[in-house]
């Protein structure tokens with residue numbers, strides 16, 4: 001028998017971004033002709049895609065380690081590194097992706113949904129891209145950031161319209177076999193069915209799926225028998241069909257008490273938030289095995305009570321096929337009603353399929369008490385990424401990082417949170433924890449010096465625009481003053497023509513002096 005895998009832990013490693021390149025263009029007679037280091041390429045993301053052609057997680061059970069390619073490093077002469085190719089992992093429709101702590105990341109209920117489960121690293125900028133008017137020849141490049149690495153849990157939940165529930169050997173698999181083309185294993189011992197079987201039924205205009213799940217017994221919710229675990233597959237069904245065995249010879253069992261026990265077990269199953277509890281969904285009852293005379297009698301006997309409880313009851317035999325037509329028609333009606341109700345619901349917003357997307361610009365500083373004084377922890381996507389991009393063996397790169405952090409306001413905030421000279425500053429929540437040693441001196445300077453005395457925090461740096469505007473206005477004022485002065489002189493010259501008028505030419509006397517030399 002083929003193994004049925006409905007749960008698998010994937011170990012994922014998304015590709016790293018390639019490092020940027022530091023390179024200087026060399027030409028004949030011009031050995032330092034400017035930076036030309038190319039950017040590193042991005043790594044490849046690992047993407048899950050819900051695919052109707054995929055029906056099992058078996059492939060991932062056999063090969064749970066998946067690694068996507070890294071981005072290539074940048075090279076000289078402005079050559080960028082290649083991008084790592086994204087890795088697409090097809091999963092069956094109905095796969096739920098969870099993190100290792102059990103939180104649901106996404107429910108891939110619709111065919112064709114894409115979920116970036118492991119985000120690749122970004123390529124680092126090369127020194128050509130880092131060049132600016134102020135920094136004409138950067139002697140550093142940014143490192144590529146690491147890709148996401150970790151485990152996720154894939155859980156396959158069968159998506160069926162109708163779920164058959166009942167005791168072992170009640171005839172659930174036989175019923176699926178009788179009303180659909182599915183060929184589940186049928187035998188006269190309990191727990192024949194170990195994994196759900198799906199059958200497709202066509203009744204009138206409606207086409208629907210029926211899931212036959214393993215038998216339930218009393219205490220299933222506490223783990224007896226095959227436990228409640230298999231009800232996970234029932235979770236998404238529109239309606240339930242109770243299959244009751246009227247021909248059982250086991251002492252102490254009869255259709256009514258069987259039903260009560262199953263109802264008790266179903267009530268104990270916790271459905272995920274936002275879904276209807278199992279017992280609040282439409283339910284029908286099938287009294288099975290009425291080809292056996294005693295079973296038919298028993299069915300007649302219990303029918304009034306079941307009807308009194310409000311169930312629609314069907315007497316069936318999967319052997320003689322009696323009652324199956326009416327039953328499949330009734331199930332089809334239920335499904336059609338369920339679908340119509342669903343279509344009338346306002347459409348849910350499409351799920352955003354990029355994980356771990358936090359507001360990029362935000363960072364927070366957490367002050368933690370340590371034995372050697374407070375630790376200032378900077379937590380935020382940007383600062384963490386920038387740290388990962390920094391080559392700490394290169395002073396220029398460290399300086400660039402300090403500038404970026406200062407511009408974002410990190411150092412400002414550190415100062416406000418009370419960081420002083422010698423404080424330990426750590427950037428990153430976990431994983432990327434790095435001790436802020438290399439730039440401690442600059443942080444310390446900032447923290448001890450009164451605000452504004454640090455050159456990088458001076459007004460000239462902080463508000464370049466208003467500063468530039470001020471300088472411009474000053475210069476314009478000076479110009480106007482000079483012109484006024486000149487006009488005044490010229491006017492004076494016009495009135496006193498005899499005194500002569502000469503436009504002063506600055507530098508002219510010097511020129512003559514130079515010629516004379």
Ligand SMILES: Nc1nc2c(ncn2[C@@H]2O[C@H](COP(=O)(O)OP(=O)(O)OP(=O)(O)O)[C@@H](O)[C@H]2O)c(=O)[nH]1
Pocket residue numbers: 166167168169170171172173174175185186187188189190191192193194213214215216247288289290291292316317318319320
């Ligand atoms: N006489 C008679 N026997 C039936 C009928 N339906 C099922 N059976 C028998 O009951 C036994 C159990 O049938 P299954 O379909 O395997 O029962 P199940 O509910 O799927 O059982 P589990 O998978 O163990 O939970 C088999 O021996 C079937 O032949 C029926 O309508 N009449």
Ligand SMILES: [Mg+2]
Pocket residue numbers: 172173174185186192193212213214
């Ligand atoms: Mg079965």
